[in-house]
Amino acid sequence: MTNAYDLAYAQSLEDPAAFWGGAAKDLKWYKAWDKVLDDSRAPFYRWFPGGEVNTCYNAVDRHVEEGRGDQAAIIYDSPVTQTVRTLTYRQLQDQTARLAGALAGLGVGKGDRVIVYMPMVPEAAIAMLACARLGAVHSVVFGGFAANELATRIVDAQPKVILSATCGIEAQRVIPYKPLLDQAIELSSHKPSHTVILARPQVKAEMIAGRDIDWEEAVARAAPHDCVPVASTDPLYILYTSGTTGQPKGVVRDNGGHMVALKWSMKNVYNVSPGEVYWAASDVGWVVGHSYIVYGPLLHGCTTVLYEGKPVGTPDAGAFWRVISQHKVQTLFTAPTAFRAIKRDDPDGTLLKKYDLSHFRTLFLAGERSDPDTLQWAERHLGVPVIDHWWQTETGWAIAANCMGLHTFPVKHGSPTKAVPGWNVQVLDEAHNQCKPGQVGALVVKLPLPPGSLPTLWNADQRFLDSYLYEFPGYYKTADAGFIDDDGYVYVMSRTDDIINVAGHRLSTGAMEEVLASHPDVAECAVVGVHDTMKGQLPLGFLVLKAGVTKPEEQIVKEVVALVRERIGPVAAFKTATIVKRLPKTRSGKILRGTMQKIADSEEYKMPATIDDPAILDEIEENLSAIGYAKGRQGAAS
Ligand code: COA
Ligand code: AMP
Numbered sequence: 001m002t003n004a005y006d007l008a009y010a011q012s013l014e015d016p017a018a019f020w021g022g023a024a025k026d027l028k029w030y031k032a033w034d035k036v037l038d039d040s041r042a043p044f045y046r047w048f049p050g051g052e053v054n055t056c057y058n059a060v061d062r063h064v065e066e067g068r069g070d071q072a073a074i075i076y077d078s079p080v081t082q083t084v085r086t087l088t089y090r091q092l093q094d095q096t097a098r099l100a101g102a103l104a105g106l107g108v109g110k111g112d113r114v115i116v117y118m119p120m121v122p123e124a125a126i127a128m129l130a131c132a133r134l135g136a137v138h139s140v141v142f143g144g145f146a147a148n149e150l151a152t153r154i155v156d157a158q159p160k161v162i163l164s165a166t167c168g169i170e171a172q173r174v175i176p177y178k179p180l181l182d183q184a185i186e187l188s189s190h191k192p193s194h195t196v197i198l199a200r201p202q203v204k205a206e207m208i209a210g211r212d213i214d215w216e217e218a219v220a221r222a223a224p225h226d227c228v229p230v231a232s233t234d235p236l237y238i239l240y241t242s243g244t245t246g247q248p249k250g251v252v253r254d255n256g257g258h259m260v261a262l263k264w265s266m267k268n269v270y271n272v273s274p275g276e277v278y279w280a281a282s283d284v285g286w287v288v289g290h291s292y293i294v295y296g297p298l299l300h301g302c303t304t305v306l307y308e309g310k311p312v313g314t315p316d317a318g319a320f321w322r323v324i325s326q327h328k329v330q331t332l333f334t335a336p337t338a339f340r341a342i343k344r345d346d347p348d349g350t351l352l353k354k355y356d357l358s359h360f361r362t363l364f365l366a367g368e369r370s371d372p373d374t375l376q377w378a379e380r381h382l383g384v385p386v387i388d389h390w391w392q393t394e395t396g397w398a399i400a401a402n403c404m405g406l407h408t409f410p411v412k413h414g415s416p417t418k419a420v421p422g423w424n425v426q427v428l429d430e431a432h433n434q435c436k437p438g439q440v441g442a443l444v445v446k447l448p449l450p451p452g453s454l455p456t457l458w459n460a461d462q463r464f465l466d467s468y469l470y471e472f473p474g475y476y477k478t479a480d481a482g483f484i485d486d487d488g489y490v491y492v493m494s495r496t497d498d499i500i501n502v503a504g505h506r507l508s509t510g511a512m513e514e515v516l517a518s519h520p521d522v523a524e525c526a527v528v529g530v531h532d533t534m535k536g537q538l539p540l541g542f543l544v545l546k547a548g549v550t551k552p553e554e555q556i557v558k559e560v561v562a563l564v565r566e567r568i569g570p571v572a573a574f575k576t577a578t579i580v581k582r583l584p585k586t587r588s589g590k591i592l593r594g595t596m597q598k599i600a601d602s603e604e605y606k607m608p609a610t611i612d613d614p615a616i617l618d619e620i621e622e623n624l625s626a627i628g629y630a631k632g633r634q635g636a637a638s
Contacts, residue, residue: 047257142285144571232256250458261452318351335504422450500529541577
């Protein structure tokens with residue numbers, strides 16, 4: 001039987017120009033596009049070339065002009081500072097225009113990059129919007145990254161200005177940001193001409209005269225700046241994400257296609273209407289924060305909740321229910337790990353009973369595979385649909401979902417339901433043939449990708465082609481493996497590269513290995529992602545020491561743990577490593593990371609036929625069981 005989803009899906013693939021051209025009419029354009037989709041430089045596709053827009057205008061000013069000036073645009077809810085503050089669309093417009101004025105005064109204009117290294121305060125969203133207003137390109141860096149990671153991004157993005165704050169607050173811990181920022185600038189070969197620092201009452205920062213500027217003072221003396229028309233294809237932002245090496249990939253997002261896709265998704269994927277309250281409990285440093293704390297809800301005229309807290313411990317596992325109830329949230333989007341944390345602290349959902357959630361309609365989960373247990377727990381306790389959906393930093397919005405605004409399909413636990421309109425998802429085997437329903441293979445998307453997805457990587461067209469487009473010509477490689485069942489439901493099983501997912505955060509084991517290898521006592525190393533009941537996965541290191549090292553092993557483990565925290569950041573959650581005599585390898589020298597992971601997780605594994613020395617696995621197993629892993633080897637038979 002045909003339903004609105006089937007119709008939309010078919011049209012989006014058969015006639016993408018008509019489909020997305022129609023959706024684009026919901027936005028305001030200074031100049032209409034010449035063409036919806038330019039495929040003349042395929043596989044580099046461009047959406048809405050010739051069009052002129054401003055994303056900030058569509059997210060803010062437009063709503064003031066259309067009568068939403070007094071509606072809440074952002075509700076800032078910060079249990080860590082005991083603050084709740086509302087900004088109306090009019091106030092958001094005023095503050096954004098002033099910050100844009102201040103940035104313009106510092107020489108920031110169209111195409112210039114601005115790094116935003118901010119905690120979860122409304123000024124982070126204002127910073128992003130102010131850049132968009134000027135046609136400058138923002139690059140938000142997550143606060144949990146170390147100075148070294150920030151430096152890598154400064155070198156790559158070459159920002160004119162960096163916007164930051166004196167501190168972030170992690171539950172009970174205050175984290176001074178300015179020393180990290182100073183260190184990052186010190187480490188970087190590129191120096192921004194200025195930093196603008198938001199003074200938070202918890203921490204006072206040392207300011208460097210001539211370079212560092214106080215946010216409030218800068219804004220107070222600035223004249224409001226108007227929106228600057230930019231080309232639809234101009235970059236709106238760069239968001240760095242983990243690649244397979246320590247050099248992160250700068251995912252580029254354009255202005256026009258991004259606006260069109262996000263606005264369309266608000267109604268059709270999330271079934272949210274303008275004026276409703278939408279909450280993505282994530283961080284502006286991640287893609288979820290870009291798309292669904294800031295741009296999606298604001299483009300749609302919703303009220304967005306910006307939450308500076310945790311699902312548990314701020315103050316308890318009822319925090320999410322308190323926010324939903326207090327701000328009349330209709331839709332919540334978060335990562336399964338947040339629900340696992342809540343379930344762990346309040347397994348019977350007792351705290352839920354304290355709050356009125358009668359207006360709450362839907363819970364969306366993404367960022368990692370939703371384990372059926374957690375999903376069912378949420379369904380049982382919330383009594384609303386719980387929708388798993390699949391996406392990536394690169395895609396910017398959902399590849400597969402139960403599109404609640406089009407048609408509600410029955411939920412199959414473990415599946416994010418069906419490909420979203422615009423995404424021609426297929427499963428290919430190693431020989432690039434289509435897999436049969438149920439057969440696991442590489443999840444790929446037939447080109448062109450829909451609007452909103454990455455047009456390229458920042459300053460790295462070749463890396464874009466190598467990473468995503470070359471392996472399966474004509475397709476985008478998601479680097480996820482999975483299958484599609486007889487009913488068209490997509491199942492995402494695992495990554496095919498060395499990316500791991502820790503508490504919904506995407507991390508590269510390759511990058512961690514680079515850090516471990518830099519320790520003077522380490523000859524060789526490997527990092528694998530092992531199962532964790534709360535965070536989904538955790539990194540686990542294996543170290544082979546150089547000959548003649550006499551330092552106690554515990555000391556070396558402590559040092560490498562500290563090194564990863566210092567170089568990558570606390571978000572890597574790298575806490576455990578074990579020292580082994582050798583790493584298991586194939587005869588051609590490839591490290592058998594998959595086998596080590598299976599042993600650690602006590603999963604069944606096959607002795608790899610090409611292993612150079614099977615006895616190594618016994619030592620690995622012994623070591624792992626001494627630190628709480630490998631609780632019972634499931635079979636090492638060939
Ligand atoms: N600035 C500085 N440090 C940060 C940080 C930030 N913005 N965000 C996290 N960290 C630190 C944490 O304090 C923690 O440090 P620790 O090792 O000293 O304890 C470390 O990085 C790991 O953080 P996290 O993985 O978030 O673990 P946690 O134990 O603090 O919290 C959860 C666990 C599940 C509660 C938390 O991960 C969470 O709320 N997840 C929600 C999911 C989410 O936001 N996903 C984003 C994509 S949708
Ligand atoms: P990120 O780029 O941080 O959003 O991480 C993207 C990766 O997270 C994907 O490639 C998947 O491996 C994983 N992921 C995200 N959402 C889901 C989901 N709903 N189900 C399974 N895996 C997911």
